[in-house]
Amino acid sequence: MEDILVNLGKQLKKVRVNKNLSLKQVAEMSDLSIGLISKIENFRTTPSLPVLLKIMQSLEVDLSELNLSPNNKEPYVLIKKGEGTVEEREDSRGLEYNFLFSDSIANSNLRLYIINVKKDVYREPISTDAIELLYVINGKLEYILNEEVIKLSEGDILFFDGSTPHALQNKNTKTATLLKLYMIQKNSY
Structure with missing residues (x-):
């Protein structure tokens, strides 16, 4: 709604x-x-x-x-760097609001992490009881959701239901750093 x-x-x-x-x-x-x-x-x-x-x-x-x-027809939301929509707000001069996405999420506990993904790392697919949001702080990596490979770079945001089997891999020569937010439904534990 x-x-x-x-x-x-x-x-x-x-x-x-x-x-x-x-x-x-x-x-x-x-x-x-x-x-x-x-x-x-x-x-x-x-x-x-x-x-x-x-x-x-x-x-x-x-x-x-x-x-x-x-507008989203995929089982996830991917926001590439620079794809947000700047909202002009007459009552907030000097502040730039860059709208990325919205979703209704209630009765959740939040867990926030900085994750360093070392070079040449592959993690097998897993599922969680959380809605997951990740932001690529630096580097490049790939997320695999239901066998679809999503290439992520610095500044990209990925939002998805963690119950979807997901894996990640860093085929690059440098460590990638992520900010990861888990929104765990209170009734799931």
Whole structure:
């Protein structure tokens, strides 16, 4: 559900920008505040149905014209370095928010590690009871998920369900360093 709401805000912002409308113009047309529209566009609040309808009427857009479905069709999320989306936030000047992804995760314990993967290392496939996120701090390596080889480099992020059999290998001449986050469901232990 959260992805749909995130996409709703992004899609409304995209329509506004494509129509060369400022937040102020949409606020005046919809009789809403600039701050509220900004919060909706940046998923800081969920609009009520009447508010959503006012914005859509101001933008002259129909709900069926918006792409609200999550874009990910793979059993994992891979974010290559530089692929995030910079979100402009009028109330956070001087801060650059680079949106990478979102997912609803509740009732989890977190474990965070720095992992050094030495050269010429191969770890056999394993499964865990965790959702896993890894960020390549430096170096290059390959992750294997269900026999699909995913090449990772510095700055890449991989997010996946750890119950999927996964292996890793470093065929390179240097050690690779990862930041790894395990989100373990509380009912799994």
